[in-house]
Amino acid sequence: MNKEAQLSTIRLLVENKGDACLICTFVNQYYLTGRLFKGYVYLPAEGETLFFVQREADLPDSQVHRIRKPEDIPGILKSLNYPLPKTLFLEAGQIPYNDFLRLETIFSPAKTGDATALLRRARMIKSAWEIEQIRISAGKHVEAYGEIPSLFRPGMRDIDFQIEIERLMRRHGSLGVFRTFGDMDIFMGSLLTGDNASAPSPYDFALGGAGMSPCLPVGCSGETIHEGNAVMIDFAGNFTAYLSDMTRVLAFGKLPSEVLRAHQLSIDMQARLEEEVREGVTCSSVWRWSLAMAEKAGFGGNFMGTRFRAKFVGHGIGLEINEPPVLTARSEDVFLENMVFAYEPKFVFEGVGAVGNENTFIVHSDGIERLTTFDETIGQLAI
Amino acid sequence: MNKEAQLSTIRLLVENKGDACLICTFVNQYYLTGRLFKGYVYLPAEGETLFFVQREADLPDSQVHRIRKPEDIPGILKSLNYPLPKTLFLEAGQIPYNDFLRLETIFSPAKTGDATALLRRARMIKSAWEIEQIRISAGKHVEAYGEIPSLFRPGMRDIDFQIEIERLMRRHGSLGVFRTFGDMDIFMGSLLTGDNASAPSPYDFALGGAGMSPCLPVGCSGETIHEGNAVMIDFAGNFTAYLSDMTRVLAFGKLPSEVLRAHQLSIDMQARLEEEVREGVTCSSVWRWSLAMAEKAGFGGNFMGTRFRAKFVGHGIGLEINEPPVLTARSEDVFLENMVFAYEPKFVFEGVGAVGNENTFIVHSDGIERLTTFDETIGQLAI
Structure with a gap:
């Protein structure tokens, strides 16, 4: 499950004072999991990585949560006792403006960071x-x-x-x-x-x-x-x-x-x-x-x-x-x-x-x- | 030069109360010009279409303006007596969040609109x-x-x-x-x-x-x-x-x-x-x-x-x-x-x-x- 990739990313996330990283591009998904799927990888600075999936995916069951749309994620985080991130890193260099705004509205973080830059450093x-x-x-x-x-x-x-x-x-x-x-x-x-x-x-x-x-x-x-x-x-x-x-x-x-x-x-x-x-x-x-x-x-x-x-x-x-x-x-x-x-x-x-x-x-x-x-x-x- | 595509787009722009549309994705560039180039198509609701190019491009000379970076565009618009757009349509469904913010900062429009949706309607x-x-x-x-x-x-x-x-x-x-x-x-x-x-x-x-x-x-x-x-x-x-x-x-x-x-x-x-x-x-x-x-x-x-x-x-x-x-x-x-x-x-x-x-x-x-x-x-x- 590419634990090493997840750890490198979390290390950079913590260095950059982020609370969590939400990933939805296929290339970063593959880096972090070795799989492509319709959905999101949620990497918190503390706690286990979670996968929010909209369609059948070959990922460890214990970490998988089915969603219909990204708006479902905060409710699941709360039910798992994960705090909502104050500083959320999103793929600002890859995902379209509209998608970024949608995710920002869903999580209402106090601050956002650039997960694209973070992942490009980690992947280097x-x-x-x-x-x-x-x-x-x-x-x-x-x-x-x-x-x-x-x-x-x-x-x-x-x-x-x-x-x-x-x-x-x-x-x-x-x-x-x-x-x-x-x-x-x-x-x-x-x-x-x-x-x-x-x-x-x-x-x-x-x-x-x-x-x-x-x-x-x-x-x-x-x-x-x-x-x-x-x-x-x-x-x-x-x-x-x-x-x-x-x-x-x-x-x-x-x-x-x-x-x-x-x-x-x-x-x-x-x-x-x-x-x-x-x-x-x-x-x-x-x-x-x-x-x-x-x-x-x-x-x-x-x-x-x-x-x-x-x-x-x-x-x-x-x-x-x-x-x-x-x-x-x-x-x-x-x-x-x-x-x-x-x-x-x-x-x-x-x-x-x-x-x-x-x-x-x-x-x-x-x-x-x-x-x-x-x-x-x-x-x-x-x- | 795909005049018809430009006119369809401008018609929708005016209907949606936009002052101008700035296009940089290759697919929409090709639709509007029949060419791909490194740079921007600027479609104002009134006035001639302009091409801001960063690299050699096969486009009509009279409409081409060389730029080094998008920050050069407003100065050229002023020199041509084009008003800066109050409502600017950008490709919000295609360009990354970071690119959108950069363009928004350059033009500081009172309002932005979604050129992706506009162009997808025009191209239909x-x-x-x-x-x-x-x-x-x-x-x-x-x-x-x-x-x-x-x-x-x-x-x-x-x-x-x-x-x-x-x-x-x-x-x-x-x-x-x-x-x-x-x-x-x-x-x-x-x-x-x-x-x-x-x-x-x-x-x-x-x-x-x-x-x-x-x-x-x-x-x-x-x-x-x-x-x-x-x-x-x-x-x-x-x-x-x-x-x-x-x-x-x-x-x-x-x-x-x-x-x-x-x-x-x-x-x-x-x-x-x-x-x-x-x-x-x-x-x-x-x-x-x-x-x-x-x-x-x-x-x-x-x-x-x-x-x-x-x-x-x-x-x-x-x-x-x-x-x-x-x-x-x-x-x-x-x-x-x-x-x-x-x-x-x-x-x-x-x-x-x-x-x-x-x-x-x-x-x-x-x-x-x-x-x-x-x-x-x-x-x-x-x-």
Whole structure:
């Protein structure tokens, strides 16, 4: 029942002087219970966690209380001799304004706090079980990527290749859907080639792509993969609820030498990361030296995009693809033991595509461990 | 630039005594502009629509104003001689509480209104262009469904069959992602067979399914498709931004006669719908006579599920799969010209699966038109 997740959350709740936390988003429910259900998790600073459920749910009977609507909760709390919370934490960064107001009216707390921020902090440090889930995802991710080149046929459009990779990932156990924080749309991952690699997108992914329709402006645009193109494969490893993230590059024909040099720089940056990062290192330092290395090598204008440039070079990962910490100039986070994050220094070249790898790492006290162990060199597509 | 959508929204805004509407969700942006972008659509009751964009966007230059953050908007409005709105409509049913508060602080309106409700009402009545988009989706949906039986091989698990259908839909142009209102997860659609058809899910789809993981409890559960099973195929027709919805049933071997009788009842219910519904008919009446027909035929306990039973038999459809109106007992809506909706009377049988069709209809003044023209009888899977 993810006792460890509940305890981490309660610890933060107490630190922030909250009396209770009421959770209704699926992602936080899953973190706290390992289940999704229609209803609410009630985490008091003192006393047992309670589940208020509106529909059949696989949860411990002794903690489950059936409700028809959230308005039923205070009466049940009273009957159990739980005091109504004076300071109630609600998921202010996730649930719609209307839902927040409804819950606030029901509980009339003297004060509310932000359970979204609280849970994102708690979820940033992974438990042994969570790390094991990410290891499973990364293992299958590596297995699947090995089969990608065999799916390519000359003359394919980017979307044709993407569809075959989607099927491959699904056959290896990808759950299909993966979760993002905020209003983001993406379908399994993105494949970028040619000029489409530089097309900006409204979403906060590292790179964009025009997409197949103005209603989904990300990823493949339907361009044919031409000789001399780099093909960047960036799919989520959603083989468990916990994600791995990995990008690799394939070449169709020969790539220009400066493009190969930029890819080697990305490999060198990954190596430097493995040397430098350990508990206590700041996330902003990684952004700074990454940008400096790109500029020094003459790739400042290619780093993290051309027409639009992402301002981060990595991000935490777990139940969602975009968790804290963010590896960006203004980050105030430091790396801590059992954080899991992705590092993705990428370079875009007009007419060619994007190069650079992305790997998923666990932070240990004395260094980091790479989970996405797939070969980092550019793979070759058969002509 | 979807002038018609902007005008419908402004009409409702004025009716509800609003001075302006500020839109930032992608789905409403797309409705109003045919584009997605990082930024805001500002719709005043009087004056031209303005676009405040934080990143390159394909919108008419004369209406575009670059901003770094939403706090920049009031200054620009002043410089354009737009009054600050006294009553500002924000997407209260979609944007997180924190985002709503931030926008409220920026504009300090005397009053706020709910742009989510406003836009959902506006979007309920489709324009000619929107209907054309749904027609395109439905046409491709029908084409793709014709190829599904050829993908089946005896011995397949539900998920194996699902993955081949996903690829088929993608190759016919499915955009992959489709949008839902609220916290719903689903991957392209659902395939249900055997006992899994009765597994309840926390999501508000008509039927559930246990899913492949507790983190995504919907659809396929990994069961092998056995002789005597019905296989229900319910994928979204997301070939454009505007969705069609269609369910059909395939049989592997011979189905029990009572199951066949329930499927025929679903066909009869679709026929009755086509006879009865026209502008002015209430949505609740359809729920009532659907339930009555199911009960009269002795299928009351199978109708819309067994362990959990959905309380609606249809729903509006457009940019999202779950739009108003809802065909449910407590609906206060009546059918209006140019509404588009799905009707899905379904029956679940333990050990067999689910039967019943789902079709997408347009409401005309004198009746309804079925867009999902695929054969309604149960298809046979080769043994």
